[in-house]
Amino acid sequence: MTLRTVVAREREYDWGDPAELAREAAGRDGLSFLLALASGEVPAPPFARTTGSRLVEAEAGRVVFEFQPAEYHYNPIGAVHGGMFATLLDSAAGCAVHSLLPAGVGYTSLDLTVKFVHAITVESGASGPLRCVGTVTHLGGRTALAQAELRGPDGLLYATAVSSMLILRPPAGTAGAVTE
Numbered sequence: 001m002t003l004r005t006v007v008a009r010e011r012e013y014d015w016g017d018p019a020e021l022a023r024e025a026a027g028r029d030g031l032s033f034l035l036a037l038a039s040g041e042v043p044a045p046p047f048a049r050t051t052g053s054r055l056v057e058a059e060a061g062r063v064v065f066e067f068q069p070a071e072y073h074y075n076p077i078g079a080v081h082g083g084m085f086a087t088l089l090d091s092a093a094g095c096a097v098h099s100l101l102p103a104g105v106g107y108t109s110l111d112l113t114v115k116f117v118h119a120i121t122v123e124s125g126a127s128g129p130l131r132c133v134g135t136v137t138h139l140g141g142r143t144a145l146a147q148a149e150l151r152g153p154d155g156l157l158y159a160t161a162v163s164s165m166l167i168l169r170p171p172a173g174t175a176g177a178v179t180e
Contacts, residue, residue, distance in 0.1 A: 015043075016044075024042055026104055028103055037055050051088075052070060065092050067130050067150075090112050093165070096148070097139065101167070104170055105168065108168060111164050114160075114161045117158055130150060147163070
């Protein structure tokens with residue numbers, strides 16, 4: 001089988017300095033940082049510029065990302081790549097945890113379990129962007145648990161995930177350490 005010659009499609013985008021964004025995040029509590037991201041006061045991180053996703057809502061323990069499926073998200077069989085699902089679900093779960101953290105405290109994903117329910121195509125977002133909602137189910141001193149759901153504009157569930165996060169607190173006695 002010979003593939004036809006296909007006209008190449010192109011996409012251009014830019015991003016800001018991720019080190020500056022990390023410094024901004026470290027200087028604010030999680031919720032105020034996420035609200036600044038959602039409002040555009042702080043530029044979107046490089047991954048969001050790359051994927052075309054955006055944080056649109058943030059409150060304590062809950063965030064919402066939006067994502068408009070496009071051809072550049074496709075895998076070789078004509079649907080959005082599962083890694084895109086996982087990226088959105090991981091981002092929503094992680095940012096939901098971040099929304100509850102004080103300034104100077106970070107997090108990182110320990111695991112992510114994704115359940116794929118339906119394929120996503122460009123047509124999936126024909127009536128509007130898909131929404132990925134992340135919520136915190138437990139916040140402890142060292143770990144947190146969060147979940148996320150990716151749904152279409154009609155409410156159809158495309159994927160769900162659960163994640164555990166490691167809370168990264170500064171060592172006691174250092175700048176930014178929380179004392180109780």
